[in-house]
Amino acid sequence: MKRSGRYFILMLLAILTLPTFAQSSGVNINGVVVEEGNGEPIEQATVRLLSVKDSTLVRGVASSRNGSFTLKNVKAGNYLLHISFVGFDPLYQPLRITGKINPVNVGKLKLSDGSILLGEAVVLGKAPEVVVRNDTVEYNADSYKVTEGSVLEDLLKKMPGVEIDSNGKITVNGKEVKKVMVDGKEFFSDDPKVASKSLPSKMIDKVQVLDKKSDMAIMTGFDDGEEETVINLTVKPGMKQGWFGNAFAGYGSKDRYEGNAMVNRFINNDQITFTGSLNNTNNMGFSDLASTMFADMGGGGRRSFGRGGAGNGITSSGNAGLNFSKEFNKKMTLGGNVRYSHSENEADSKSNQKNYLPNDSSSFYDEHNRSNTRNDNIGANFRLEWQPDTVTKIIFTPDFGYSNSHNWETGSFHTLSGDLDTVNAGSSNYFSDGEGYNLSARLEYSRKLNNEGRVFSASLNGRLNDSYNQGMNQSFTQYYQLEPGKEDETINQKFRYDNNGFNYRAYLSWVEPIGHNNFIQLTYSFSQNKQESLKNSYTIDENGEYTVLDTAYSKSYRNNFINQRASLSFKSQREKYNYLIGLNLDPSYSSSENFVGDSILSKLSRSVVNISPVAQFNYLFNKRTNLRIVYSGRTSQPSMTQLQPVADISNPLNTLIGNPDLNPRYTNNLSVRFQKFMPEKQRMFSVMANASYIVNDIVSYSTYEGNSGKKVTTYKNVNGNYSANLRTLLNTPLKNKRFSINSMTMASFANSNGFINGEKNTNKNLILSERGGIDFHSDYLDLGINGNIRYNGTYNSLQKKNDQNTLNYGAGGNTTIYLPFDFKIESDINWSGNSGYADGYQQKEVLWNASASKSFLKNNQATLRFKIYDILQQRSNISRTVTANYIQDTEYNTLSSYFMVHFIYRFSIFKGGGSVKDVQGPGGRHGRPGPPPGRF
Secondary structure, three states, X not given: OHHHHHHHHHHHHHHHHHHHHHHOOOEEEEEEEEEOOOOOEOOOOEEEEEEOOOOOEEEEEEOOOOOEEEEEEEOOEEEEEEEEOOOEOOEEEEEEEOOOOOOEEEEEEEEOEOOOOOOOOOOOOOOOOEEEEOOEEEEEHHHOOOOOOOEHHHHHOOOOOEEEOOOOOEEEOOEEEEEEEEOOEEOOOOOHHHHHHHOEHHHEEEEEEEEEOOHHHHHHOOOOOOOEEEEEEEEOOOOOEXXXXXEEEEEEHHHOEEEEEEEEXXXXXXXXXXXXXXXXXXXXXXXXXXXXXXXXXXXXXXXXOOOOOOOOOEEEEEEEEEEXXXXXXXXXXXXXXXXXXXXXXXXXXXXXXXXXXXOOEEEEEEEEEEEEEEEEEEEEEEEEEEEEEOOEEEEEEEEEEEEEEEEEEEEEEEEEOOOOOEEEEEEEEEEEEEEEEEEEEEEEEEEEOOOOOOEEEEEEEEEEEEEEEEEEEEEEEEEOOXXXXXXXEEEEEEEEEEEEXXXXXXXXXXXXXXXXXXXXXXXXXXXXXXXEEEEEEEEEOOOOOEEEEOOOOOOEEEEEEEEEEEEEEEEEEOOOEEEEEEEEEEEEXXXXXXXXXXXXXXXXXXXXXXXXEEEEEEEEEEOOEEEEEEEEEEEEOOXXXXXXXXXXXEEOOEEEOOOOOOOOEEEEEEEEEEEEEEOOOOEEEEEEEEEEEEEOEEEEEEEEEOOOOEEEEEEEEEXXXXXXXXXXXXXEEOOOOOEEEEEEEEEEEEEEEEEEOOEEEEEEEEEEEEEEEEEEEOOOEEEEEEEEEEEEEEEEOOOHHHOEEEEEEEEEEEEEEEEHHHEEEEEEEEEEEEEOOOOOOOOEEEEXXXXXXXXXXXXXXXXXXXXXXXOOXXXXXXXXXXXXXEEEEEEEOOOOOEEEEEXXXXXXXXHHHOOHHHHHHHHOOOOOOOOOOOOO
């Protein structure tokens, strides 16, 4: 009995525990939800496990703060894992559970931005136009409609906070973009214009704007002050497995022509791009390296105007380039580009400058110039990244550039007194030819020495440059208020200017962890820069040959600058915030000499020790709301030109003499940035503020010579110069997601102390501006309306009557109408005006462009378009410059009204024989993705 009772009790226990074992026989499913591209975890994403048989919900959970989730006790079977979060495309992943592995780890599940999931009903809404992710502002390219054949520049101009000037320089929220990247890889190195003027907008999915740290800062984890604003373009999904390209050609009235071709090959992480263009419509795709190389190598007496940019005058240009990136394996990647460009610019400019003088008097200087500049540039950049193991990284970046330039300029000028009496008048002619090259390389090395954050880094870089410019300079100046015999001044000379030099820099860094997520960095660098400039001018001898050295205009110099920097920084990293404080010690030595032939005119040497602090604070409210505060102090030395006490009379109306007693300039900078994105409302808001205060600022000090209109300019230190600006940006849809509004408000103030004929003048400049717009998008109509106003107020302590108040204002709109049979009508119109400018520079213009197009061939790969530019023929090109000493209004010639017929062709060969239409999915014209097959 006892044994039978014991068996009974055991059997009863076994029966009672069967449900428990059955319940615990399932497996756990683990995973992490992250953002595609940057790997940031997504908190509160909805994770659902659905039955494949009837789409019923089996398990459900929300992801934690670090993006992780666990689905518990899942039985064996076939399932569909569904991940969703507002502002991202939903993710569906088939999943088979066998029960043999527990737990099952599905790894990182990446969500990409796209449609909005509203409630439990599957409704595809409009993706947010602008999103903030940590320090990155991301624009959704499909939210901004551009015409067929448009390039990146056309797309950027429609984005709030983005500005592009007449020379193609891109600024976002007041910060100049230094580089464009494609899927995280450099695109034509540090020349953003190549991408902005040649990449087809059709290929772009997202436009991300961020402040990218230098390679060394990324390797060490410490900011080195070499941060730059960059744009990263993400290619549309599915376009990374084949060939695609864009080509167009156009010809129109007034012999206007343009052609552009781009071919892209993307295979996973490898890419190669060929681009080429030819036009006479001011669309220079590559930066003009020659304009920088020869900027300070003009002849004596050369006028201040001359070299026109791509937006000033009319430019004909052609270019070709090849950009590539090849990932040999996970350890080694090679990228780079080679490029050639040619340009010819014809500019016609006139300016009116009002100079402030003491005792409430003024003078007026007018100038009219014509110029022609032809430049050829060849360049090559390469970048090799090698990670021989998981703790070591090596980066090597060589660079080569060659430029050739031909230039002629002719002009006339005159100066009037405050009573409008003629003081002087003259004319000038200038011709030059030049060429030069530069060669540079940088090698960077970094190795992690333990898992706590100990890092050793080093870098070595150097650069060689050599260039020359030679030509002829002629000018004639007549003075109307001097005694007889001193009325005329003539310059007739040939010149040859040679510049050559080299520099190098060695850098060492040691990062040491102290405590939990605290680090100290010690750095030391040594750099040297040697430069020689030979400036020789020759006048006519008795045989009519230019062989006599003109010692008054022949000034040469040699300069040797040695700088050392030792720095100590402390960085603390926490979950919600991080901060950095540091101090830089900069001892430097410089020496220079001015000479003519074998005669030494002056020698100068200086030894200076500078101390500059740095501080940063970042606070992360969440992944889409952050605050950043940065302070930096920077010391800058006066140039040798500002120091050398030798007269430079290359401009007959302005003699320059350096001041050897100048102190270094010290600039205090403070910047604050707050960004917030609200996914549930698709609203983006940001505030940026910057302020600077300069101690011992270096300004020009001019005095006029009698009644000649000539002046002598030297340099002095002043205190009290400061500036500040504030920008706010708002982008939000209305309740009906088809409408969205954007606004950018800006205010800036600058206080500048200068000198007017030896007397101190304080100039205060206030600028207020507002830009706003509203957009509507549908399958049949895209419509945008915008407006802007800008106030510029200038106040002077010396001359109250010369205070200026100007207004620039305007309004505009653009529309695209989608008609049956793939016809499309597009139009944009902009009205602008101003007030408060000098006579002849008032502006009232209406710029109206319109086009009609028809798409055809398979998948609408081809488009024929007729477009008219500036229908009302009212385009002008006016700008204003305000300083403490003068106000200058300038007008350049520009393209007038013309029409053009374009043929546009797009092609694509994707893996599996797909096309762009296949890649964009069944969502229609705007590429909005449709639901996957089998969605319930």
